[in-house]
Amino acid sequence: MKRFWIVLTVMLPTFIEILDTTINNVALRHIQGSLSAGVDESTWIITSYLVSNAVVIPMAGWLSRVFGRKNYLIFSISLFTISSFLCGISWSLSSLIFFRILQGIGGGGLQPLSQSILLEVFPKEKYGTAMAIYGMGIIMAPILGPIVGGWIADNFSWRWIYYINIPVGIISILMTYLVIEDPPYLKREKLKVDYPGIILLALGIGCLQVVLDKGEREDWFESNFIVTLSIISVVSLGLLLWWELKRAEHPIVNFRLFKDKNFFFGNLVMFFTFVNLFGSIILLPIYVQNLMGYTAFLAGLVLGPAGLIQFIAFPISGKISDRINPKIPLAFGIIMCAYSTHLMSLFNLQAGFWDFVYPRAVLALGMAFVITPLAALTVAYIPKEKMQDATPLSAVIRNIGGSVGTAIVTTIVSQRAQFHQFRLIENLTPYDIPYQIAIEKLNEYLQTRAFLPPEGAIYRELIRQAQAIAFNEAFWILSVGMISMIATVFFFRKPIYKKKGGAQDAVH
Structure with missing residues (x-):
């Protein structure tokens, strides 16, 4: 029975945290209208969370040793819950992005900590069962995120996609305090802070996440912004690998x-x-x-x-x-x-x-x-x-x-759709017999219904076909x-x- 309560305690906040990585996607248009934000600006609501989350995740093991795993877990859930409330009361796009960064920092430790606790409470011969429980959370949460987010945004307010985290967070904090215990090998340690490792990790992972999230929108390496971040990421991650393996006394990774x-x-x-x-x-x-x-x-x-x-x-x-x-x-x-x-x-x-x-x-x-x-x-x-x-x-x-x-x-879809559009349009000429026949038939059909000219209907279908091939x-x-x-x-x-x-x- 104790194992059941431990599983519930660690999976509840983890599920909500992973849900938050995708729940915003379908609510962006509601947030744009409410906070008077543009499309490009509003995407930082997602990017800011992903970046801060990605930076903190690899540090979770080191932070557990420094503060004690139970203390760090309670801190992470608390910060995630408080920042969720702050996201809900955001008064501008800038404030929402800032609070999303805090939310990502709080949520970053939840995934790895929950997995390590599950692997600790289950014997090795039951690792399959433990990881089945964990897998249900990490796979189903991002699938349910857009569904839940869309339903909340359409029927209530986009602010409630953050407020729903609050009761879950409070329950999780209480359950963690009562149920989770640190084993002897995970008590707090006095470790020298690996400042170079922290800086290099933040730069490398943070820039990489921005490149992946913004690359297609910025036309990848045609953009100086993407090129600069890519160089910073590669150099930082290379130096991080060298530092952690060769120089760091207490490696952060x-x-x-x-x-x-x-x-x-x-x-x-x-x-x-x-x-x-x-x-x-x-x-x-x-x-x-x-x-x-x-x-x-x-x-x-x-x-x-x-x-x-x-x-x-x-x-x-x-x-x-x-x-x-x-x-x-x-x-x-x-x-x-x-x-x-x-x-x-x-x-x-x-x-x-x-x-x-x-x-x-x-x-x-x-x-x-x-x-x-x-x-x-x-x-x-x-x-x-x-x-x-x-x-x-x-x-x-x-x-x-x-x-x-x-x-x-x-x-792939963006670039290959353009390629196939150019190839397909080569056949749409007045000298192409099938094209002439299609125009005549559409003329007869559309003229009686006051629709657009037949050329427009054919071109829309061409774009649709090109996109389908790209997909x-x-x-x-x-x-x-x-x-x-x-x-x-x-x-x-x-x-x-x-x-x-x-x-x-x-x-x-």
């Missing part, structure tokens, strides 16, 4: 964990998995709304069954990963994820409702069978006293993977990237668990 083969390949697969997940869940709603004319409600219904499937599949994948070699369900999950985006690459503009639901459902099944065994394999050989250093690294790689996936697909190419690239990860399954070491008699036994 423990890069030596990547010497563990499972940890290295586990995070590599996790990166590509979140590229695939975020890339597809960004594109699919846009496809059905912009190209197929679906309402926001119908687009939500396309995504809806996936949540139900994951709710069922995660516990099953956890049980399977506990009983057999986790490499087997991992391989199955990778194949399912790649297959799902391959199906999406076959979309056409005559597709029906269920043609969109089925690939998304397959992706949901695949994600459940990737996240659970992968998380268990990744930390299989990490000692529990090092877990608070390992989980922040995994969390930041996971988040960057999601940002990279979003950046890749939006860039298909983006889905295909996601599929290829995901299936390439199947080879990494062979590099994982088999987890070694203790038998009841005390002997060591590898899972076969």
